[in-house]
Amino acid sequence: MEVSTNQIFNFNAGPAMLPAPVMQIAQEEFLNYRNSGMSVMEMSHRGGYFQEILDRSLINIRKLLNIPDSYEVIFCSGGATAQFTSIPMNLLDENETAAYSLTGVWSNKAYQEAKRFYPNVVSIFDGKLSNFSEIPELTDLSIPKNSKYAYITSNNTIYGTRYSRFPKLSIPLIADMTSDILSRELDVSSFGVIFAGAQKNIGPSGLSICIIRKDLLHERKSAIPVILDWRVTAKAGSLYNTPPTYSIYMAGLVFEWLLEMGGLSSIEKINEKKASLVYNALDESEFYRTFVPQANRSIMNVVFHLKDSNLDSKFVEESEKYGLIGLKGYRDVGGMRASIYNAMPLEGVERLVSFLKDFEKRWA
Numbered sequence: 001m002e003v004s005t006n007q008i009f010n011f012n013a014g015p016a017m018l019p020a021p022v023m024q025i026a027q028e029e030f031l032n033y034r035n036s037g038m039s040v041m042e043m044s045h046r047g048g049y050f051q052e053i054l055d056r057s058l059i060n061i062r063k064l065l066n067i068p069d070s071y072e073v074i075f076c077s078g079g080a081t082a083q084f085t086s087i088p089m090n091l092l093d094e095n096e097t098a099a100y101s102l103t104g105v106w107s108n109k110a111y112q113e114a115k116r117f118y119p120n121v122v123s124i125f126d127g128k129l130s131n132f133s134e135i136p137e138l139t140d141l142s143i144p145k146n147s148k149y150a151y152i153t154s155n156n157t158i159y160g161t162r163y164s165r166f167p168k169l170s171i172p173l174i175a176d177m178t179s180d181i182l183s184r185e186l187d188v189s190s191f192g193v194i195f196a197g198a199q200k201n202i203g204p205s206g207l208s209i210c211i212i213r214k215d216l217l218h219e220r221k222s223a224i225p226v227i228l229d230w231r232v233t234a235k236a237g238s239l240y241n242t243p244p245t246y247s248i249y250m251a252g253l254v255f256e257w258l259l260e261m262g263g264l265s266s267i268e269k270i271n272e273k274k275a276s277l278v279y280n281a282l283d284e285s286e287f288y289r290t291f292v293p294q295a296n297r298s299i300m301n302v303v304f305h306l307k308d309s310n311l312d313s314k315f316v317e318e319s320e321k322y323g324l325i326g327l328k329g330y331r332d333v334g335g336m337r338a339s340i341y342n343a344m345p346l347e348g349v350e351r352l353v354s355f356l357k358d359f360e361k362r363w364a
């Protein structure tokens, strides 16, 4: 069955779709931002218009996450990956150690990067033993006493798992929240540092946002490349060098969109509903499978397989005709992945569920 509509739903993992109302405002303001006669892309990052955009977006992310005054919020560039280097460099001195929980591809990358510069960092959990379907209880792990921080990826974009709880640890907990920041309510005070690349739930790629407990911004013994030094960025109000100005503007529009709909408690309810529609459809079927145990299931990235993988390419081909883009799974995992971030409307998920049923009817 072909769907006669020009509305395409984009299930890509990232860069991912942005909210339609946000794209609309960006389009309206594109050539002439609020009678400035300029596009935001053309403005000086030191001028009044941009300063106001930057200030407003920082105020709004603080509101959304209810970030205490004891935390600094900065915009950085280089995406989430730059933070894989920034984190150990800002938090460790030579020969010091930190504990990494390896629940997926991204935490492994962060660990490998830290290890290049700080060979004493250790892994405290290896998800490989469960094909990355397990998420540990952080309080059960044995964290070496001298660890300066514990590191996790809150939501595993590729394997479709997530931590559902974040206990207060005695050392700073550092979390890569690239694929689930702003998707659920959060107690920021459980963390030392939260960071996220923007391209999944915030805005365009290249930008990242870091929320850092202020006491962690202290002097280091060794030098850090200036662009990776959180203290330098914080002191300059995220304007040490030219930041990704347009991406910050877009992020600001996304924050306003979230606030208008009632903040994180509202979007969390919608996200729970969207995810349960997809998981229910998968659980009811003998034709599809998901290997992630109920308790660990991501509500942002739903990873599933067709029982008969010979049908994978047929599934992808037909889903595209149905107006559903980006369902092919990550290359090393295979199968399918539906990324249903904040911007994915309920309607897109309903279309996906109806396609799942329709495809099964015809090919089971």
Ligand SMILES: *Cc1c(COP(=O)(O)O)cnc(C)c1O
Pocket (backbone or CB within 6 Å): 014, 078, 079, 080, 081, 082, 106, 153, 155, 156, 157, 176, 177, 178, 179, 197, 198, 200, 205, 206
């Ligand atoms: C996508 C992703 C990254 C990589 O982000 P870049 O901005 O490309 O560096 C890192 N961590 C997680 C959890 C991701 O989902």
